[in-house]
Amino acid sequence: MSAPERIPPRGVTAPDASAAELLAHGELTVRGRIREASNAALFCTVAHDGREASCIYKPVAGERPLWDFPDGTLAAREVAAYEVSQATGWGLVPPTVLRDGPYGEGMCQLWIDVTAEAELLALVDAEEPEPGWKAIGLAEVGEGRTALLVHADDDRLRRLAVLDAVINNADRKGGHLLPTADGRLYGIDHGVTFNVDDKLRTLLWGWAGEPLTAETVEVLTGLRSGLDAELGERLTGLITDAEIDATRARVDALLGSGVHPVPSGEWPSIPWPPV
Template sequence: MAADPQTALALLQSGELEVHGRVTSASNTVLYCTVTLDGLTAPCAYKPVAGERPLWDFPDGTLAEREVASFLVSAATGWGLVPPTVLREGQAGPGMVQLWIEPDAAAEELIDLQDPAGPEAGWLPIVHADVGGGRTALLVHRDDERLRRLAVLDAVLNNSDRKGGHWIEAVDGRLYGIDHGVTFAQPAKLRTLLWGWAGESLPEESAEVLDRLAGALDGALGEALRPLLTAAELAATRARVAALRTGGRHPEPAPDWPSIPWPPV
């Protein structure tokens, strides 16, 4: 379903939403639902605005609006990294409804703890981690093209919460990022586990995507984001894209902001 976003968006926007239960591990209200339209049914996550906890550093807008804005930017890249997402009414009022992505239980892990002396082949270092008893290990992620695309998207979104549990590998091998409620802040707040390429030159593909994004932000994408973000947040998004295009490199951790989300996984 996620591979057919137009069908998924129509289903999510206009289908009958049925709540089946609550995801108890989430910090804000997340309801597991199904949505049905014209005989087609799909699972989805419904996050009502009424269930959001206020955040002092994100005083404007809602988590739901930023989730939808993240989907729109992801769609504009052509990478399809964020599952189809809409704003709509539900049983608990207006909120974000996103296609549920079932993880592939047989997929290889994309994050690991390894010998502190250095990463194994095919892995990239994130940070040395205290594992207790006076011991440390090296937290690493795979050198994976899908993760690299996600790292570029996060730099555009200014994602403040890219935990290891905030990406899902689906059974078709596609990688999806979820939980984009704390994005688009005006000041730099990138907090992620995907630091393995920090300071490296952006791939040619990413540079081309950023060029397209810059044009889209001055056109249809910018208009679509206007109701979801403040004018300052939209201007900051344009500025981040411009800086990435000019610098041509993956960002590095900021010295005055925690670079790793907590908990990391």
């Protein structure tokens, strides 16, 4: 029997629909556990119809309870984030499905090989960022010293900042940014999203208060229409009706203000640890 065809990382050559189909219907084999993850995250291979890929499987049974999110909902929120990402056309989240697995229902997401050497975050000994960089804020670096934390002034990050504002991402850390050799950038770990309360916590504040790009306005306008149609239907069952309504409200607020959001001051604006 011939060796299975291996699906490359998302965004290289594998179509989203093909990768999602493989994730949804393939046989999952657990190869190991990612111990750094706060919830159970299992590294797996998935094989179906002579094709194979690596993936991450996060069973609902391995989710730790959170005070501000209903128990057993994080996996579905990851899938909802993927659906919204797909609706933008930006493809910022790897293919993600909700399916049964060796440890019960869970989220299954295509593994992304990070092969690019892209400097997206940095600490600098300066009061203002250099051209090509955006300031996040001051960070303690020890012995009473501080440094300026900055992120790249990168269109891919800017789109991700918009997506995070739409889905109300409460945990955009630097380690969740995955650049690839083909120039794509992906965001992962979207379990704490779509809360009805404002919980946006991110390292991508560099554009706070700046006007949205014309591209972003066009994307958000299409997204808003989709939330009342096909996208809203796909989100039903993944998040609550109230959370879908809150997503509509966030898109309306972005379009109404015409600018990137600023920290509310009612919730820590930067996740900890930041990376």
